[in-house]
Amino acid sequence: MVDSGGASMIEVGTKLTERIFWIDRALLKQYADASGDQNPIHQDEAFAKSVGLPDVIAHGMLTMALVAKFVTDWSGGSASMKEFSGRFTKPVIVPAGAQVDLTVNGIVVEVDEQTVRLELTATSNGIKVLGMSKALTFYS
């Protein structure tokens, strides 16, 4: 039998190689401009502190954009993503002048003929910032 490749080649339990993205204030500004989300809690330290946050925090959707990149670099590009979800458990705190990590991991939990389901985690400074995260992707 000729193996058609794709998702059928992947085994449940396969772990994706851990990847670290680095986040700084400049990236937050870049994401704010690209997404249209100009909420000052992501750019203005004095404002963030005035509403009870420890410092400027990253957009939750920036975290998800980076985790999506982690998934689709593995699965075959942006067009491969079918479903993607997550819960923002803690903020990613981004002090001035600092680069903070977003450390992303994933594991294959289900394989179909064409698709792969992944469970994903993301931490920053050792703290879980994205939970209950799943992706369903085509795999090529």
Add this chain to the structure above:
Amino acid sequence: MLNPDSVGRTFYGAEPVSVTQSEIDSFAAVVGELNPVVAPPTFSIRITLAQSQQLLSDPSVGLDWSRLVHGDQKFEIHRPIVAGDQLTCSSTIENYKVAAGNEIVTVRSDLHAGSELVVSTWSTLVVRA
């Protein structure tokens, strides 16, 4: 507090949103992707968050957007968004509850190109007490 009558109501964006290659390029560049052919998977948030915020700012809904935190997010992508798409956004308040004084609202937004459903998103928003 949110007006309970607004739960289940669907709000329609008036104008279709045109997607440009330069918007896709800018969004993709944030995650280090150059020369993208299609929009990154979470690109639709650029449209749905602004549109649903506008729609749900209707005084009859009563949500206080100034105290809002993003709790959960989900995407169902039927096909990738591409440059030239003209997308209309409709938003429905699917669920609403109050827990420990916080209001928790789940908003579903659908993006259609003509009659074709392109992306559905669910945003759970928490209005802090």
